[in-house]
Amino acid sequence: MNFITDLVNYFVRDIPIFATAAWLTIKLTAAALAIGVFIGLFFALLKLSKNRISNGIAHLYITIIRGTPLIVQIFAIYFGLARMVDFGVFWSAAIALAVHNGAYIAEIFRAGIQSINRGQMEAARSLGMTYGLAMRRIILPQAFKRVVPPLGNQFIIGLKDSSLAAFITAPELFQMAMRRAAATCADLEYYTITGLWYLAMVIVFSFLVAKLEKRLDVDKA
Amino acid sequence: MIKIRGLHKYFGSLHVLKGIDLDVGRSEVVCLIGASGSGKSTLLRCINFLEKAQEGEIWIDGKKIDRKKDDLNKIRAEVGMVFQLFNLFPHKTVLGNVIEAPVMVKRMPRDEAKKEGMALLEKVGLADKAHAYPSQLSGGQQQRVAIARALAMKPKVMLFDEPTSALDPELVGEVLEVMKQLAREGMTMIVVTHEMAFAREVADRVIYMDDGKIIEAATPQEIFEHPKEERTREFLWRVLNPNKGPRPGNKAMGPLAPQEKNRDDCHLENAG
Numbered sequence: 001m002n003f004i005t006d007l008v009n010y011f012v013r014d015i016p017i018f019a020t021a022a023w024l025t026i027k028l029t030a031a032a033l034a035i036g037v038f039i040g041l042f043f044a045l046l047k048l049s050k051n052r053i054s055n056g057i058a059h060l061y062i063t064i065i066r067g068t069p070l071i072v073q074i075f076a077i078y079f080g081l082a083r084m085v086d087f088g089v090f091w092s093a094a095i096a097l098a099v100h101n102g103a104y105i106a107e108i109f110r111a112g113i114q115s116i117n118r119g120q121m122e123a124a125r126s127l128g129m130t131y132g133l134a135m136r137r138i139i140l141p142q143a144f145k146r147v148v149p150p151l152g153n154q155f156i157i158g159l160k161d162s163s164l165a166a167f168i169t170a171p172e173l174f175q176m177a178m179r180r181a182a183a184t185c186a187d188l189e190y191y192t193i194t195g196l197w198y199l200a201m202v203i204v205f206s207f208l209v210a211k212l213e214k215r216l217d218v219d220k221a
Numbered sequence: 222m223i224k225i226r227g228l229h230k231y232f233g234s235l236h237v238l239k240g241i242d243l244d245v246g247r248s249e250v251v252c253l254i255g256a257s258g259s260g261k262s263t264l265l266r267c268i269n270f271l272e273k274a275q276e277g278e279i280w281i282d283g284k285k286i287d288r289k290k291d292d293l294n295k296i297r298a299e300v301g302m303v304f305q306l307f308n309l310f311p312h313k314t315v316l317g318n319v320i321e322a323p324v325m326v327k328r329m330p331r332d333e334a335k336k337e338g339m340a341l342l343e344k345v346g347l348a349d350k351a352h353a354y355p356s357q358l359s360g361g362q363q364q365r366v367a368i369a370r371a372l373a374m375k376p377k378v379m380l381f382d383e384p385t386s387a388l389d390p391e392l393v394g395e396v397l398e399v400m401k402q403l404a405r406e407g408m409t410m411i412v413v414t415h416e417m418a419f420a421r422e423v424a425d426r427v428i429y430m431d432d433g434k435i436i437e438a439a440t441p442q443e444i445f446e447h448p449k450e451e452r453t454r455e456f457l458w459r460v461l462n463p464n465k466g467p468r469p470g471n472k473a474m475g476p477l478a479p480q481e482k483n484r485d486d487c488h489l490e491n492a493g
Binding site for chain 2: 117119120122123124125126127128129130133137138141142145
């Protein structure tokens with residue numbers, strides 16, 4: 001019984017601190033995913049190209065990123081790359097998360113593009129469009145619509161994975177939980193509270209994705 | 222208008238076109254007939270370089286096409302193509318489909334493209350559907366939009382790849398009607414088709430293909446009434462008499478060939 005009252009007390013008392021931390025989590029995730037989408041699209045197109053070299057590059061990138069833990073990538077950029085260029089905590093974390101999510105997003109885009117009937121590309125080419133124009137005007141708009149559900153999924157994963165930035169001292173949600181837990185010895189309460197904050201963000205985000213899907217009529221295409 | 226010499230096409234080790242020579246004159250309507258797998262669709266797709274033939278020459282409008290040097294996009298812009306499965310762009314309206322290439326490829330001002338697009342839709346009888354999406358149209362309507370879309374680029378020649386094969390029987394007529402009108406207006410057309418009645422009525426020349434080769438090319442009258450080649454006769458019998466079994470006096474299918482099996486073959490031919 002004590003746990004519940006403690007939980008509520010801590011939660012209410014620390015709303016301002018956690019709200020600030022959550023805002024940083026949101027900014028971090030948004031920056032990472034915005035960059036990640038471009039990285040993903042770029043590597044998806046490389047992987048779909050007929051050129052062996054660009055194909056190989058895309059394959060290598062996806063293999064390495066998917067094959068190593070995110071925390072290793074974050075540390076590599078923060079401790080390794082930061083020796084040459086100092087990005088600061090925020091951008092180290094954002095870049096690591098972008099590069100990481102980009103690999104998964106690349107595969108999502110590749111699958112989405114490949115799911116568009118070949119006849120679409122043929123029809124566009126038969127009208128005199130270049131490959132690039134056909135991709136941009138005909139294939140990608142249809143593919144984007146189709147990848148909204150898996151992309152939303154990946155964004156949720158990305159949001160939660162941003163918690164690993166805590167280990168390079170980014171003052172985001174999880175870092176705040178660790179600090180408060182250490183200061184109060186109320187570990188279970190504070191990690192539960194943090195979980196609830198993430199849960200709330202994911203629920204809001206899922207709701208927005210569902211609305212977007214409805215607006216785009218995703219299931220119709 | 223189109224001249225093809227010694228065209229060979231391989232898909233891996235599969236030899237699909239085995240030396241095609243073909244001339245199509247301006248305003249001529251040529252129908253390609255033949256069984257599935259005979260190479261007629263591949264031939265059509267080689268003409269606008271959707272497939273690249275390994276050997277042979279293709280001349281369009283008096284100019285030999287070098288597929289390494291020439292801009293194939295420019296060539297494709299002048300060769301309209303209509304597909305069996307329409308391939309309309311589902312995320313664009315009917316009018317959007319029609320004006321897409323003129324605006325994006327030819328850089329035509331949008332207003333002008335819309336005006337011309339509406340005129341084309343009027344021509345195929347679908348002006349009232351200009352703002353509908355392809356998914357809201359019947360197959361026959363979609364195919365007519367696809368024809369308008371190809372015409373919007375003002376092509377020198379139109380290629381039709383089994384344009385009515387995916388349609389419900391009652392919708393075939395409206396598409397053929399549009400094609401007949403085009404033929405009357407003097408469009409150069411190459412049509413891969415199973416519609417023998419259409420070939421007979423509209424074609425200037427009918428070409429029968431089998432096993433990657435042109436077996437016989439003649440006027441529809443000659444080919445339908447006095448086919449010279451045994452294989453042509455065999456094919457036409459099967460297509461024109463789908464339920465009658467083997468052709469009387471056909472040596473290839475001896476008396477031991479079971480009737481049922483032949484019937485199935487016929488159905489397969491028609492389906493393909």
